[in-house]
Amino acid sequence: MADAIAAIDNDEAPDKETLKAAVRELLRALAAKAPGHSVEVRVPPYGAVQCVEGPRHRRGTPPNVVECHPVVFVELAAGRLAFADAVAAGRVSASGQRADLTEVLPLTGPHGEPLDAPEEDDA
Numbered sequence: 001m002a003d004a005i006a007a008i009d010n011d012e013a014p015d016k017e018t019l020k021a022a023v024r025e026l027l028r029a030l031a032a033k034a035p036g037h038s039v040e041v042r043v044p045p046y047g048a049v050q051c052v053e054g055p056r057h058r059r060g061t062p063p064n065v066v067e068c069h070p071v072v073f074v075e076l077a078a079g080r081l082a083f084a085d086a087v088a089a090g091r092v093s094a095s096g097q098r099a100d101l102t103e104v105l106p107l108t109g110p111h112g113e114p115l116d117a118p119e120e121d122d123a
Helices: 002-009 016-033 070-077 083-088
Strands: 039-043 047-051 065-068 092-095
Touching: 002 016, 002 070, 016 039, 016 047, 016 070, 065 070, 070 083, 083 092
Parallel strands: 039 065
Antiparallel strands: 039 047, 065 092
């Protein structure tokens, strides 16, 4: 994940396998941080998860859907892009009353470390 974030920070495109691994790891982190089934987060072609507590979706298209490009998802998860700004700019499609991930993002620290991980000493 750190390699994908570093590439994005350097205005480079992460390679396909690095991006896929980062997206899948971040989707798992999102589902763990905001467990539930009321919002479906789609990051094609790499994956989708259901998250956020609330009414459970059972059939057909879920009423609350968030969808974005993989690079945008990494930017959101790493705190490089605010969810509201991404929606306003058309970089994220968010439909439904619960399709706001502002409260659960970012998912990582500045270098891709989990937010609950202890910070490394730079000394």
